[in-house]
Amino acid sequence: MASVTFKKVCKKFGEFVAVNNFTLEIRDKEFLVLLGPSGCGKTTTMRMVAGLEEATSGDIYIDADRINGVLPKYRDVAMVFQSYALYPHLTVEDNIGYPLKIRKVEPAERKRRIAEVARRVELDTMLSRLPKELSGGQRQRVALARAIVRTPRVFLMDEPLSNLDAKLRTQMRAELKHLQHELQVTTIYVTHDQIEAMTLAHRVAVMNKGVIEQLGTPREIYNDPRTLFVAGFIGSPPMNLIPGEVKEGIFNSAGFRVGGFARANISRAVLGVRPEDVHAAPVEDDDVNLVAPIYSVELTGENTLVSLRLGGQLMTLRADKNFTGQIDEQIGVKVATDRVFLYNGETQDRVDF
Amino acid sequence: MEIVPKIHVRSRLREMLVRLTAYVTIVVALVVTLFPIYWIAANSFKFDIDIFAVPPEWVPKNPTLKHYDEAFIQRPFLRYALNSFLVAVGTTIVSVCFGTMAGYALARFSYPWQWRRQISFWILSTRMMPPIVSIIPLYLFFNYFDMLNTKSALIIAYTAFNLPFATWMMKSYFQDLPVELEEAAMVDGDTRWGAFLHVALPLARPGLAATAIFCLIISWNEFLLSLIITLTEQSQTLPIGIAGRVTQYNTYWGEISAAGFMACVPIVVFAFMVQKHLVRGLSLGAVKG
Numbered sequence: 001m002a003s004v005t006f007k008k009v010c011k012k013f014g015e016f017v018a019v020n021n022f023t024l025e026i027r028d029k030e031f032l033v034l035l036g037p038s039g040c041g042k043t044t045t046m047r048m049v050a051g052l053e054e055a056t057s058g059d060i061y062i063d064a065d066r067i068n069g070v071l072p073k074y075r076d077v078a079m080v081f082q083s084y085a086l087y088p089h090l091t092v093e094d095n096i097g098y099p100l101k102i103r104k105v106e107p108a109e110r111k112r113r114i115a116e117v118a119r120r121v122e123l124d125t126m127l128s129r130l131p132k133e134l135s136g137g138q139r140q141r142v143a144l145a146r147a148i149v150r151t152p153r154v155f156l157m158d159e160p161l162s163n164l165d166a167k168l169r170t171q172m173r174a175e176l177k178h179l180q181h182e183l184q185v186t187t188i189y190v191t192h193d194q195i196e197a198m199t200l201a202h203r204v205a206v207m208n209k210g211v212i213e214q215l216g217t218p219r220e221i222y223n224d225p226r227t228l229f230v231a232g233f234i235g236s237p238p239m240n241l242i243p244g245e246v247k248e249g250i251f252n253s254a255g256f257r258v259g260g261f262a263r264a265n266i267s268r269a270v271l272g273v274r275p276e277d278v279h280a281a282p283v284e285d286d287d288v289n290l291v292a293p294i295y296s297v298e299l300t301g302e303n304t305l306v307s308l309r310l311g312g313q314l315m316t317l318r319a320d321k322n323f324t325g326q327i328d329e330q331i332g333v334k335v336a337t338d339r340v341f342l343y344n345g346e347t348q349d350r351v352d353f
Numbered sequence: 354m355e356i357v358p359k360i361h362v363r364s365r366l367r368e369m370l371v372r373l374t375a376y377v378t379i380v381v382a383l384v385v386t387l388f389p390i391y392w393i394a395a396n397s398f399k400f401d402i403d404i405f406a407v408p409p410e411w412v413p414k415n416p417t418l419k420h421y422d423e424a425f426i427q428r429p430f431l432r433y434a435l436n437s438f439l440v441a442v443g444t445t446i447v448s449v450c451f452g453t454m455a456g457y458a459l460a461r462f463s464y465p466w467q468w469r470r471q472i473s474f475w476i477l478s479t480r481m482m483p484p485i486v487s488i489i490p491l492y493l494f495f496n497y498f499d500m501l502n503t504k505s506a507l508i509i510a511y512t513a514f515n516l517p518f519a520t521w522m523m524k525s526y527f528q529d530l531p532v533e534l535e536e537a538a539m540v541d542g543d544t545r546w547g548a549f550l551h552v553a554l555p556l557a558r559p560g561l562a563a564t565a566i567f568c569l570i571i572s573w574n575e576f577l578l579s580l581i582i583t584l585t586e587q588s589q590t591l592p593i594g595i596a597g598r599v600t601q602y603n604t605y606w607g608e609i610s611a612a613g614f615m616a617c618v619p620i621v622v623f624a625f626m627v628q629k630h631l632v633r634g635l636s637l638g639a640v641k642g
Contacts, residue, residue, distance in 0.1 A: 050536075051539070051540070052539070071539075072539040073539060073540075077540060078540065078541070079536075079537065081533045081536070081537060085531070085533035085534050085536065085537035087534060088534075089555045089556055098541050099541040099542050102541060102542040102547065103542055146537075146541070156540075
């Protein structure tokens with residue numbers, strides 16, 4: 001069991017800066033998710049912990065051991081690859097047992113431990129098969145079993161669920177979370193899927209262009225997005241981000257007016273509000289923030305997503321599943337003013353008021 | 354109702370034509386490649402007089418093993434064959450070993466600037482000059498080290514010519530293997546060398562087989578270097594021995610055919626042995642679900 005610490009870590013590929021001045025402390029037994037779009041440096045960060053990439057500058061520690069330049073085999077980490085990276089010429093049993101064989105664990109003990117993890121991931125009837133004879137979900141389990149067959153100091157998981165179909169992904173997500181809770185091993189998990197991040201993590205580090213935009217619990221990240229990037233990245237459907245201007249405390253964008261920003265004057269502002277904090281209201285109400293025509297109505301089952309035309313863009317609100325509005329019908333909109341976020345369009349940072 | 358069968362007939366005719374063309378091409382290719390082999394095989398069992406019979410005697414009417422006796426019992430063709438075998442196998446082992454390691458290094462390691470390309474090209478460029486260019490320096494070299502008329506000299510010379518191809522073939526093979534497999538092995542506790550040995554090498558078996566047979570054929574058939582470097586019966590190889598039966602006064606077609614036919618056999622046998630490895634696809638199913 002171990003903590004992982006990054007101190008001012010930079011990684012350059014030629015002129016390209018993949019990871020920039022990255023500082024982060026991952027606590028013992030923590031499930032930390034690195035979340036970000038592709039190319040944001042999250043996988044590179046993880047590969048530096050595995051020893052598959054070397055940091056250009058800065059230090060990485062597992063517990064008190066500085067691991068820069070240490071060979072992967074001496075780092076005692078286990079990794080699940082996005083492609084699973086199963087050895088195609090070895091059976092499931094030999095794949096799972098590979099880390100033990102390399103560590104010269106006695107054959108009897110090896111067999112016992114393989115059987116144990118195989119049972120845990122429900123592969124005990126498939127030990128003699130080759131990877132090509134398995135389904136995607138089964139391969140994923142083999143990769144997982146290979147990681148947990150020994151007890152490493154840190155688990156590294158590089159988008160392990162991205163090759164599974166939607167149903168299986170949801171199931172494996174729950175299993176992963178349970179497994180991590182049971183094994184109590186520090187885990188670094190890389191994904192671009194914000195739902196995975198929200199559901200799995202103790203803490204999420206949202207990354208963009210090689211830096212951490214925000215670090216916090218899933219709840220903090222969702223309820224308190226500190227930059228425009230985080231606001232737009234987290235949430236499904238994403239937060240409405242409406243450009244406009246703030247004059248004497250009132251935000252205005254193509255007839256959409258929200259008040260209550262004391263003293264503020266910002267010429268390039270962006271107002272953020274989540275779809276669930278926007279409510280439909282009768283057009284004739286006095287305190288509606290906007291009256292606009294409906295662009296589309298999508299029933300998701302548990303509720304209805306309603307898009308409205310606002311200037312050149314769409315604004316989404318999450319309405320009740322019994323919402324009856326029709327396309328092109330005018331409706332009123334009220335936003336929960338205590339649930340809106342105001343961002344400075346130039347600095348991309350949040351303006352607190 | 355009328356239109357449907359018409360189109361149907363036309364497409365079937367077309368399909369038949371395509372098939373027919375394919376079969377004819379295959380038959381022509383087979384005749385062109387296999388007939389000469391059949392012809393020397395047939396000639397090796399004929400008496401001298403029948404070899405030149407007009408019209409040609411397609412199947413030996415009075416088969417004889419006379420030429421086999423002449424070549425392998427009375428003349429030292431067994432010795433030549435043994436020399437060829439030792440030299441070809443030696444060259445293949447050395448070339449495949451070094452070619453595999455060099456190919457792996459070129460495929461996997463990182464190089465500053467454009468050195469990967471430069472080094473790869475430089476290795477290949479050694480094959481760009483005709484072998485005759487290097488014969489005199491090689492001759493002087495082996496003479497200096499007193500290695501003329503030795504099989505080791507032939508192995509060294511052949512390896513020099515086989516290694517570039519072996520390196521390039523293995524390089525492209527390793528480049529096709531997903532790098533994550535070796536990364537996984539290293540994270541699982543292996544060294545780079547271990548990952549190469551336990552993961553990359555077993556998966557490169559088809560490549561190894563292809564490279565080995567390539568080296569074997571080249572060395573088994575090589576003529577020019579052997580002709581210059583070796584002069585004694587103890588060191589000469591089969592092609593030199595066979596060519597030696599074209600003499601000032603006579604050309605012994607029967608012996609040449611017998612020895613030539615027997616020279617084909619080992620390569621064909623080896624090719625059959627490694628045939629299944631020559632088919633790609635072992636690494637299918639390694640990645641993606």
